[in-house]
Amino acid sequence: MHSEYQQAIEQYRHKVVTLARYSLRSPVDADDVAQEVFLKLWRHWPNVDQEKRLAWLMRVTHNAVIDFVRRRKSLRDALDDAVDVESLSVDGSQEEGDREALNAELVAAIRELDDPFRSILVMRDIQGLSYADIAHCVEMNLSQVKVYLHRARRKLRENSRLRMRFEELAGS
Amino acid sequence: MSHQSEQSRCYTVQLQIDTFLDGELGTAEQAFLAHVGGCADCARELRYAKSLYESVLDLPAMDCTDELVDSVYAKVAQTQQEVAAVNQPAEALREASWWQRNWFAWRPTTAVGFAAVCCLALTVSLVLVLRAPETVPTVAQQSPSLPVVPAANSAQIDAEDVRAALDELNTAIDYLNRVGRKTEEMIGGRFVVLPLQRNVDASLRRASFSTDRIEAQGPI
Numbered sequence: 001m002h003s004e005y006q007q008a009i010e011q012y013r014h015k016v017v018t019l020a021r022y023s024l025r026s027p028v029d030a031d032d033v034a035q036e037v038f039l040k041l042w043r044h045w046p047n048v049d050q051e052k053r054l055a056w057l058m059r060v061t062h063n064a065v066i067d068f069v070r071r072r073k074s075l076r077d078a079l080d081d082a083v084d085v086e087s088l089s090v091d092g093s094q095e096e097g098d099r100e101a102l103n104a105e106l107v108a109a110i111r112e113l114d115d116p117f118r119s120i121l122v123m124r125d126i127q128g129l130s131y132a133d134i135a136h137c138v139e140m141n142l143s144q145v146k147v148y149l150h151r152a153r154r155k156l157r158e159n160s161r162l163r164m165r166f167e168e169l170a171g172s
Numbered sequence: 173m174s175h176q177s178e179q180s181r182c183y184t185v186q187l188q189i190d191t192f193l194d195g196e197l198g199t200a201e202q203a204f205l206a207h208v209g210g211c212a213d214c215a216r217e218l219r220y221a222k223s224l225y226e227s228v229l230d231l232p233a234m235d236c237t238d239e240l241v242d243s244v245y246a247k248v249a250q251t252q253q254e255v256a257a258v259n260q261p262a263e264a265l266r267e268a269s270w271w272q273r274n275w276f277a278w279r280p281t282t283a284v285g286f287a288a289v290c291c292l293a294l295t296v297s298l299v300l301v302l303r304a305p306e307t308v309p310t311v312a313q314q315s316p317s318l319p320v321v322p323a324a325n326s327a328q329i330d331a332e333d334v335r336a337a338l339d340e341l342n343t344a345i346d347y348l349n350r351v352g353r354k355t356e357e358m359i360g361g362r363f364v365v366l367p368l369q370r371n372v373d374a375s376l377r378r379a380s381f382s383t384d385r386i387e388a389q390g391p392i
Binding site for chain 1: 190191193194217220221223224225227228229231233234235236237240241243244245247248251
């Protein structure tokens, strides 16, 4: 197998899986999407610009998630049919448990965002991609990406369940 | 400041929160901070936005399991094998000798060429057979040695034999006349038939003389 391909997989595997898992609640579905993306990378390997490999992977992952949700008819179906045990695991101290619960609520709120708000928020605030890479992924200009990012954050702030959880944590 | 303008100002500031958190507010940052410093609602909103933003930033990246990567590599390897199986004949051809490669390459041309040569040969043969003139005897053949019976031997020839010979001779003359008419364009009747006719007539006269003599002498 192409060693350069393996290096690219090793380099970007977590970013692809992160975007997929923050987009889909079921880790199994997210892994299926990630696998599909990696295989697409293999099939399109000669045509993928080495300099834009990460942006290409993010765009393909973003599109694969959208396709997956469409196949499931609605995002709600995808959200309801499984539980992300990885991010919801609560153990250890009370403080850690509260933090884990908050993170779980936060992840759920992010997953409830529509595209492209969700993908842009994940790529920028969780994965730390540049605006230029994100613009390439979602096929927008930089200004549009920033507008969508700010709207995504505002939508999160408007999530009443999340706000309540934060206030509980601040009060305790 | 009126209550309405205060509300409008709060709305504007809260819209600027994310730009502020990104550090991109620029010259408007002073006015933003001044308002937040004096507005409890906006200050609370900024605190919540900041803590939420930091919480999002702290969210962990998800791990891609080794099992997932292994399954990808396995599928890629399987795809490679399938592609190799499909391409094997082409690769084998590439590895073949120059003669084999060109034989494979030329085989259709060779077959077509061979068929064309066969067709041509057959056509030429048919044309030659069909256009071949009925065997035209040469002058020598057309005038076979006439049974000119030497006078010395004529006494030994039976009269019946002479008549049979005359019949055969007339038959031959008829044949030659027909041949002469058919091959008129090729050899010309006057060059073959007429001289031949004259020779035959002369021979007949001599034969008639001999026959008469034979008949007069009676059987030997």
